Amino acid sequence: MVVVSFRLYNTLSGLVEPFVPLHPGRVGMYTCGPTVHDRAHIGNLRTYLAEDLLRRQLEAHGLRVTQVMNITDVDDKIITKAAAARLSLAEFTQPYLDAFLRDLALLGVEAAAFHPRATEYIPQMITLIQRLIDGGHAYMSDGSVYFRISSFPDYGRLSHLDTKGLVAGASGRIDADEYEPKEAVRDFVLWKKGQQGDLAAWPSPFGWGRPGWHVECSAMSMDKLGETFDIHCGGVDNKFPHHENEIAQSEAATGKVFVTYWFHPEHLVVAGGKMAKSLGNFVTLSALLERGHDPLAVRYLLLTGAHYRHRLQFQEEWLSAAEKDVERLANFWRRCEQGLALGPAKESAGDPLAAAAQRAQGLFEAALDDDLNLPDGIAVIFDLLRDGNRLLDLGQAGRVGCEAALQALRAVDSRLGVIERLAAVEDHLTEAESALLESRAQARRDHDFARSDQLRDQLLALGIQVEDTKDGSRWHRV
Numbered sequence: 078m079v080v081v082s083f084r085l086y087n088t089l090s091g092l093v094e095p096f097v098p099l100h101p102g103r104v105g106m107y108t109c110g111p112t113v114h115d116r117a118h119i120g121n122l123r124t125y126l127a128e129d130l131l132r133r134q135l136e137a138h139g140l141r142v143t144q145v146m147n148i149t150d151v152d153d154k155i156i157t158k159a160a161a162a163r164l165s166l167a168e169f170t171q172p173y174l175d176a177f178l179r180d181l182a183l184l185g186v187e188a189a190a191f192h193p194r195a196t197e198y199i200p201q202m203i204t205l206i207q208r209l210i211d212g213g214h215a216y217m218s219d220g221s222v223y224f225r226i227s228s229f230p231d232y233g234r235l236s237h238l239d240t241k242g243l244v245a246g247a248s249g250r251i252d253a254d255e256y257e258p259k260e261a262v263r264d265f266v267l268w269k270k271g272q273q274g275d276l277a278a279w280p281s282p283f284g285w286g287r288p289g290w291h292v293e294c295s296a297m298s299m300d301k302l303g304e305t306f307d308i309h310c311g312g313v314d315n316k317f318p319h320h321e322n323e324i325a326q327s328e329a330a331t332g333k334v335f336v337t338y339w340f341h342p343e344h345l346v347v348a349g350g351k352m353a354k355s356l357g358n359f360v361t362l363s364a365l366l367e368r369g370h371d372p373l374a375v376r377y378l379l380l381t382g383a384h385y386r387h388r389l390q391f392q393e394e395w396l397s398a399a400e401k402d403v404e405r406l407a408n409f410w411r412r413c414e415q416g417l418a419l420g421p422a423k424e425s426a427g428d429p430l431a432a433a434a435q436r437a438q439g440l441f442e443a444a445l446d447d448d449l450n451l452p453d454g455i456a457v458i459f460d461l462l463r464d465g466n467r468l469l470d471l472g473q474a475g476r477v478g479c480e481a482a483l484q485a486l487r488a489v490d491s492r493l494g495v496i497e498r499l500a501a502v503e504d505h506l507t508e509a510e511s512a513l514l515e516s517r518a519q520a521r522r523d524h525d526f527a528r529s530d531q532l533r534d535q536l537l538a539l540g541i542q543v544e545d546t547k548d549g550s551r552w553h554r555v
């Protein structure tokens with residue numbers, strides 16, 4: 078057993094647990110992906126970002142993560158919209174899938190190893206349904222196939238619902254509203270009856286039809302990651318019934334534990350309500366970019382605005398503050414890089430910036446190891462930034478300190494994913510330019526402002542504008 082110090086909240090147990098992978102050194106992670114009938118909104122994207130943070134945290138612990146994110150490219154809404162547009166499912170869904178993957182890339186979400194599409198896994202779904210019928214866990218009725226919840230006593234374990242009374246009480250009843258010929262009201266559909274020639278219908282031993290949503294994820298995840306794997310993710314609304322049903326069908330079919338850790342990030346909300354396509358209160362990433370926002374600021378706000386298990390209220394104005402925060406982090410990164418290039422102002426092991434950076438890095442890791450507490454981790458890094466800038470202003474930090482600060486920032490950024498991308502936009506200084514900058518910094522420390530102004534003009538003549546901010550001096554090319 079490999080023990081990592083990372084602790085993660087597991088919906089199944091309702092506890093923050095030490096994370097123990099099923100196989101030493103590697104993790105199988107399944108992410109319920111988008112239903113591609115519309116543009117993703119930033120609520121959806123918050124969930125994918127929380128999952129990206131989880132993946133990066135596992136990788137920071139040296140674990141090799143195989144992430145699978147499915148694409149739901151067949152469901153009622155897709156069929157209705159594709160039919161209205163007189164397009165095939167593939168023609169209709171492809172532009173939304175492309176846009177979704179573009180959004181993820183813009184936000185710096187690490188790419189999944191596999192993006193299985195539901196329509197390409199119909200044979201695996203049929204096999205799974207057949208296993209359930211053979212085992213007495215599913216039954217055919219009027220051309221459809223349903224899962225028999227009463228055959229799976231553990232039903233409700235994930236969402237901690239007491240479904241026993243419900244299932245028993247409803248047993249034998251037919252839900253008159255839906256005209257679904259089910260044995261019990263909670264039984265859910267595995268295969269929906271259809272007809273040859275329908276926009277979305279496949280032949281099967283149960284007749285023409287199409288799979289239900291829940292069975293898609295069970296079939297695709299087990300095909301790619303095995304019958305038992307480590308982590309299954311999705312927004313909180315996926316917990317019930319989607320994930321509860323996935324557990325029931327998978328475990329009933331295999332007799333094995335399906336997933337050991339269940340990860341459910343909370344919702345992005347607007348004015349008290351969940352951001353949802355159906356409510357029309359949603360914002361897309363492209364709309365934010367059109368209004369001039371930086372995708373890295375969007376990433377930053379959605380990741381650090383609240384702990385992933387808390388709801389996050391979205392207000393567009395907060396993006397400006399996020400932009401400033403990200404810029405301050407990138408400036409500190411550049412300043413430390415410049416500090417390295419400038420050579421030692423102080424070259425001692427007792428560099429106070431080195432001590433502060435090591436301490437901050439330790440606290441950051443402890444926060445992340447405690448169920449991904451990025452908001453607390455970031456607060457520690459802003460303390461470092463404030464102290465570090467002060468030490469650099471005073472000329473009390475040297476090369477050793479800058480190196481340690483950069484090491485801490487790199488560690489932070491392996492999870493946060495914004496600082497280096499922004500800092501890298503700026504190019505590097507030549508040695509002569511660096512020397513001029515350092516002379517100016519020294520002049521400022523000596524309160525020789527006439528000389529510092531003269532050096533500023535000299536740098537400007539070389540095309541380098543220097544600005545003095547509360548975070549210290551910064552330069553950029555003009």
Ligand code: AMP
Binds near residue numbers: 111113123124
């Ligand atoms: P969908 O494309 O509707 O299947 O949703 C894709 C993912 O986004 C699922 O994991 C949902 O749980 C998640 N999701 C939907 N709405 C929100 C929201 N307002 N905030 C965060 N996640 C959401």
Ligand code: ZN
Binds near residue numbers: 108294311
């Ligand atoms: Zn799913």
